[in-house]
Amino acid sequence: MKEALLEKLSNFIAEGDAEEAVKVVEEALAAGIPPLEILDKGGTRGMDIVNERYDNGEAFLPELVVAGDAMTEVVQKIFSQMDEAETAANKIGTVVIGQAEGDVHDIGKNIVAALLAVNGFEVHDLGIDVPVKKFIEKAEEVNADIIACSTLLTTSMPYLEDVVQLLKDIG
Ligand code: B12
Structure with a gap:
C-alpha cells in the first residue's frame, strides 16, 4: 500500500495535478508514512519523472512548471502538518x-x-x-x-x- 501511494503521488506530481497530489499526501500521512519519505520517494521522484519526459521530448517547459507548482503545494501541505507536531522548542x-x-x-x-x-x-x-x-x-x-x-x-x-x-x- 505504501509503495502504491507513493507511486500515485509521483505520477500526480509529474502530471501537475496538485489537487489529487495533495489528496494522496493526506492519505499517506494518515497511513503513517513519514513526511520526509513522502517528500523524497513521492515528491522528488515525481519531479524526476517529468524531467525524464522533458529530456525525451515528451514534455516541455509548461509541464515542468505545473509539476513544480504541484510539488510546491505538496511541500506546503507536508510542512503545515509538521509545524504542529515537530517544531523545535528552542532556537539553535x-x-x-x-x-x-x-x-x-x-x-x-x-x-x-x-x-x-x-x-x-x-x-x-x-x-x-x-x-x-x-x-x-x-x-x-x-x-x-x-x-x-x-x-x-x-x-x-x-x-x-x-x-x-x-x-x-x-x-
Ligand atoms: C522543476 C524544474 C524547473 C522549473 C522550476 C520551478 C521552481 N519553482 O523551482 C522551471 C520550469 C521554472 C525550470 C526552468 C529552467 N530549468 Co529547470 N528543472 C526542473 C527540474 C525538473 C526539477 C527541479 C526540482 O524541483 N527538483 C525537486 C527538488 C526537491 O530537488 P532539488 O531541487 O534537487 O533539491 C534537493 C537537493 O538538491 C537539496 N538542496 C537544494 N537546495 C539546497 C540548498 C542547501 C543549502 C542545501 C543544504 C541543500 C539543498 O535539498 C533538496 C531537497 O532534497 C530539474 C531536473 C531535476 N530532476 O532536478 C530541472 C533542471 C534543474 N533545470 C534545468 C534547466 C536547464 C532549466 C532552464 C535553463 C530551462 C530553459 N531552457 O529555460 C530554466 C532555467 C530557469 C532559471 N533561470 O532558473 C537543468 C539544469 C542543468 C544545468 N546543469 O544547469 C535541469 C537539471 C534539467 C536538465 N536535466 O537539464 N526548471
Missing part, C-alpha cells in the same frame, strides 16, 4: 538562505528552509535570483550563523564561489 541558530543569482529553481531550497525552520533555526529566506552581496548584507543584518546558497544551474554555480570569496575578503 540563524540561517540566511536563497537561490543564487540567475536561478529560479526554488522547490528544493524551500524544502531545506522548511526543514531548518521546523528543526529550530530562525530562517531568513531571500527567495530566488539573489545577488551575491544580498546574502552577505542580510547575514550581517540578522547576525546569521549560516549562509545557505542553493543552485541547480551550472551557470549560477560561480556565484556560490563569489559568496565565499567576498566573505574571505571582508574577513
Whole structure:
C-alpha cells in the first residue's frame, strides 16, 4: 500500500495535478508514512519523472512548471502538518538562505528552509535570483550563523564561489 501511494503521488506530481497530489499526501500521512519519505520517494521522484519526459521530448517547459507548482503545494501541505507536531522548542541558530543569482529553481531550497525552520533555526529566506552581496548584507543584518546558497544551474554555480570569496575578503 505504501509503495502504491507513493507511486500515485509521483505520477500526480509529474502530471501537475496538485489537487489529487495533495489528496494522496493526506492519505499517506494518515497511513503513517513519514513526511520526509513522502517528500523524497513521492515528491522528488515525481519531479524526476517529468524531467525524464522533458529530456525525451515528451514534455516541455509548461509541464515542468505545473509539476513544480504541484510539488510546491505538496511541500506546503507536508510542512503545515509538521509545524504542529515537530517544531523545535528552542532556537539553535540563524540561517540566511536563497537561490543564487540567475536561478529560479526554488522547490528544493524551500524544502531545506522548511526543514531548518521546523528543526529550530530562525530562517531568513531571500527567495530566488539573489545577488551575491544580498546574502552577505542580510547575514550581517540578522547576525546569521549560516549562509545557505542553493543552485541547480551550472551557470549560477560561480556565484556560490563569489559568496565565499567576498566573505574571505571582508574577513
Ligand atoms: C522543476 C524544474 C524547473 C522549473 C522550476 C520551478 C521552481 N519553482 O523551482 C522551471 C520550469 C521554472 C525550470 C526552468 C529552467 N530549468 Co529547470 N528543472 C526542473 C527540474 C525538473 C526539477 C527541479 C526540482 O524541483 N527538483 C525537486 C527538488 C526537491 O530537488 P532539488 O531541487 O534537487 O533539491 C534537493 C537537493 O538538491 C537539496 N538542496 C537544494 N537546495 C539546497 C540548498 C542547501 C543549502 C542545501 C543544504 C541543500 C539543498 O535539498 C533538496 C531537497 O532534497 C530539474 C531536473 C531535476 N530532476 O532536478 C530541472 C533542471 C534543474 N533545470 C534545468 C534547466 C536547464 C532549466 C532552464 C535553463 C530551462 C530553459 N531552457 O529555460 C530554466 C532555467 C530557469 C532559471 N533561470 O532558473 C537543468 C539544469 C542543468 C544545468 N546543469 O544547469 C535541469 C537539471 C534539467 C536538465 N536535466 O537539464 N526548471
